[in-house]
Amino acid sequence: MGARRVNKSAMRRAAAAAVATVEREPEPLREDLAAYLCTFAPQKVDPAHLDAVRPAVVAVMRRATHLGGRATFVKHTVDVTALADWAHTTGRGLGWRELMAHAVIGDFARARTRDVAAATHAHRVKRLLSLASTINPSPEAPPRLVATPYAAVQPPYTDAEMAAIARIVRTQPSPIVARKLAALVGLCRGAGASASELRTLKVRDVADLGDEGILVTLGTGDTRRTVPVRRGYEAMVRRGIAGLAERTPVVATSGAHNTVNTICAAAVALAEDAPEIEASRLRTTWIAELMTEPIGLHVLLAAAGLRSARTVTSIAEHLAGTPGAYRAAAPHLRGAP
Structure with a gap:
């Protein structure tokens, strides 16, 4: 147009x-x-x-x-x-x-x-x-600025963007950044960990059960919960905690240059159009994926450590135009035979 x-x-x-x-x-x-x-x-x-x-x-x-x-x-x-x-x-x-x-x-x-x-x-x-x-409005006066609405929740990553992020994780030249980045992506995208939760997460909070999967304990107080890591991200989490003692922080260690944000910034992208890695968007992508599966809202809220459905509602706006989503959910809407 x-x-x-x-x-x-x-x-x-x-x-x-x-x-x-x-x-x-x-x-x-x-x-x-x-x-x-x-x-x-x-x-x-x-x-x-x-x-x-x-x-x-x-x-x-x-x-x-x-x-x-x-x-x-x-x-x-x-x-x-x-x-x-x-x-x-x-x-x-x-x-x-x-x-x-x-x-x-x-x-x-x-x-x-x-x-x-x-x-x-x-x-x-x-x-x-x-x-x-x-x-005194006049032609020389600059036009009034129109405020851009703040997006409370950023859109989830697309499949193509997640594939690009996975390549970035695999090809990091720095072993330390590679390990921490693998843990960050694996826990945020695979278990819905938030950036604030990663700051205090230690290896002892991650239970590797082998073929039974990986359980990670996140949050504090009434948001504390144990969440299974998605199958597709178990390998990343294992790479992120390999060889670490139980009391070792998984991602955020001491020092101003070891925060979650600086670890993301340290990642070396392979292409100019590679997406920025953000813990919040990785968590949003995890929630969005669960929303497309037959999981009760109360279970989703508990797994995400959310007290209300406001975040879920914001994410739903980003999923509104997903093609075929309603058709794919039709059998679940009808119920089991």
Whole structure:
């Protein structure tokens, strides 16, 4: 699908609406905010500038009717005062439209003096730009940013991505990274271990029963449980604990460079398009796989150490478009003969 064509008529209507908003007499301020402006006395302003700066600040702030809280209103008033004082000192106009121009605020941003901390100045400029976008919208104003919804649960790895990760595990040049990576992938993808659980996991928590499989004890308190490792990942887990004493941490050892994240980052990918290895996505993939099998929800929650089904619901959104999933589950929906 091609890019949408820009409708020039719609652009003209939007520009006209913005101009009309600016030209319209502002709504009256709340009584307490109006009273504050009446008695407002600018601080840290040269007394010789007060007669010029104060009316300019009032002209701007009487249009800031969208600022509901008194503390927020006062903070913006201080910001506008600093802007107006700088504009007066540098010979710029003090009309409210001139002060609330993004180009002027941009110049003010680059003119920070040493008596103002960099962080304070940056926050001040950010508030001024937001204020200008609201009370003086214009073509030069940057478009409002649209927040990208946060994905609470990342999508599970595809089969192709898991195959690539398995190759990365097999071909690590560093024996230490190779062992730890095998344990990490095997336990997260094969038993649903979380990154926080791997930080405290020791070899004694992994019981290798030979042909009967591998059991791993994860979690603490009411989330503590014993989970069997998926058959396809038993070999990885065995490689990850081979030759280690019972009290040895399986993955995260002492030192800032031996955390779960740094071990993943140390993995050497074979190709530029190889997926990043994330413990959370490996665990999500394990949960997603169990969701496609005839396992009760209460059993799945217990195995994953979850107190609610919120995570499962988020993962289900990623599985909604899986082809043939409903058809494959039909025999289980009907029941045993």
